[in-house]
Amino acid sequence: MRELVKIFKALSDSTRLRMIKLLQQRELCVCEIMQAMNISQTRASRNLGILKNAGLISDRRDGLWVHYSTSRQKFNEYHQEINALIKKWLRDEDIIIEDSKRLKKAVKLSKAKPHK
Amino acid sequence: MRELVKIFKALSDSTRLRMIKLLQQRELCVCEIMQAMNISQTRASRNLGILKNAGLISDRRDGLWVHYSTSRQKFNEYHQEINALIKKWLRDEDIIIEDSKRLKKAVKLSKAKPHK
DNA sequence: TTCTTATATTTGGATATGCGCATATAGTAT
DNA sequence: ATACTATATGCGCATATCCAAATATAAGAA
Numbered sequence: 001m002r003e004l005v006k007i008f009k010a011l012s013d014s015t016r017l018r019m020i021k022l023l024q025q026r027e028l029c030v031c032e033i034m035q036a037m038n039i040s041q042t043r044a045s046r047n048l049g050i051l052k053n054a055g056l057i058s059d060r061r062d063g064l065w066v067h068y069s070t071s072r073q074k075f076n077e078y079h080q081e082i083n084a085l086i087k088k089w090l091r092d093e094d095i096i097i098e099d100s101k102r103l104k105k106a107v108k109l110s111k112a113k114p115h116k
Numbered sequence: 117m118r119e120l121v122k123i124f125k126a127l128s129d130s131t132r133l134r135m136i137k138l139l140q141q142r143e144l145c146v147c148e149i150m151q152a153m154n155i156s157q158t159r160a161s162r163n164l165g166i167l168k169n170a171g172l173i174s175d176r177r178d179g180l181w182v183h184y185s186t187s188r189q190k191f192n193e194y195h196q197e198i199n200a201l202i203k204k205w206l207r208d209e210d211i212i213i214e215d216s217k218r219l220k221k222a223v224k225l226s227k228a229k230p231h232k
Numbered sequence: 233t234t235c236t237t238a239t240a241t242t243t244g245g246a247t248a249t250g251c252g253c254a255t256a257t258a259g260t261a262t
Numbered sequence: 263a264t265a266c267t268a269t270a271t272g273c274g275c276a277t278a279t280c281c282a283a284a285t286a287t288a289a290g291a292a
Contacts, residue, residue, distance in 0.1 A: 001130050001209050008128035013250085014117050030269060042252065045270055062258055066266045078205060079166050089194060129280085157284065161240055179262060180238045180289055 003055075005079055010054035011086075014095075015039070016047050020070060020086050021096050022103060023057055027069040036103035055079060119171075123194055126170035127202075130211075131155070131162050132211060134200050136202050138219060141174055141186040152219035171195060 010111060015037070021034055034044040047096050049050060051057045055076035060067045070083055090096060126132060127199055131153070138144060138152055148159040164184050167173045171192035176183045206212060 001206060002213065004133065004205055005128055005130050008124050009249095012121055012128050014121050017117060017120065031267095038242080040252070041269070042271090043156035043250080043270095049270080061258090061269095066269060078201075081201065085194075085197065086149060089120055090117060095117065105245085125279095131280090147237095154280065157239070158241090158284095159280085161238095162280085165240080177289090180241060206239095 003076060004078070006077070007056065007082065010050050010056055011082070012045070015043065017090060018050060018085065018095060019044075019047060019068075020083070020087055020098055021090055022099055023070045024083065024087055025070055025100070025103075027060075027071070028068045028103075029065040029067050030108060032103065035040070035106035036099050038102060047083070056082065059115045079098065119192060119193070121173065121190070123198065124172045126166050128173055129163070129166075131159065132167055133193065133202065133206060134211060134215055135160075135163060135167060135184075136172065136199070137206055138186055138215055139186045139205055140199065141189070141216070141219075143176075143183045144219075145181040145183050147181075150220060151183070151222035152215050154218060156216070172198065 011020075018037055019033060022033060028036070031042050033048070034041050037044070040045065048057065048059075052059055052068070056079060057068050057070050058067065091102065134151060134153055138149060144152070146157065146160050146164065149164070150157050151158070164173065164175075168175055168184070173184050173186050173196060176185065
């Protein structure tokens with residue numbers, strides 16, 4: 001039950017639900033998420049850590065960047081269904097659409113002036 | 117998203133998860149729940165209120181008693197699936213089994229000396 | 233009416249959570 | 263080594279959450 005409580009706690013915050021929705025599109029690094037959501041680096045990193053600690057996302061270091069993802073490897077036994085529910089239940093929300101738009105714009109900018 | 121956050125908040129507490137598990141067995145009044153879980157009346161009432169406010173359970177007044185239930189009437193669009201997941205994910209936990217045992221004992225006693 | 237019972241709510245205190253600021257860490261490059 | 267970048271973390275503050283104790287409300291009985 002402790003684990004389940006931890007998972008529901010991780011999900012009971014709009015910042016983190018938005019993150020999950022972004023990560024369901026594709027793997028993203030912290031800097032992409034903070035641009036997409038227009039939030040501080042601290043806030044992005046903290047909340048990604050909470051999701052990771054709850055076993056809902058995983059991370060992968062690639063040089064300076066840490067890429068977060070919902071899709072890779074084995075998580076806890078609840079992960080799959082939780083992810084499907086979030087995908088189904090959070091679709092047309094304005095803020096979700098805005099996040100996606102900002103993500104695309106951020107990607108464009110970083111391609112024009114790549115940081116890698 | 118606000119509603120979903122509220123639902124996950126309601127679920128992110130072991131007291132309330134235990135309550136849902138008890139109510140999945142059958143409709144129960146507050147006094148039965150506080151006996152089954154061995155908690156105070158304040159705690160029982162308050163947490164039942166949170167679950168109700170999140171649209172996860174309903175109540176029905178019958179004289180002095182207020183009966184809570186997971187099964188009656190229309191809730192929010194998430195209620196059905198959430199309930200199925202809790203049922204599936206929370207099964208063999210010790211505390212859940214103890215709650216059920218205490219519930220049966222409380223029922224026995226109140227049948228010997230009924231309050232209705 | 234008053235009395236009793238079942239439930240809800242208010243109050244206050246301890247603990248938890250979310251955030252920004254500043255700083256620390258990890259990795260790359262020179 | 264230093265400098266730079268991406269990410270993580272320690273700290274403090276404001277707010278939220280959880281609880282018990284006391285009180286309030288609601289319904290029935292006398």
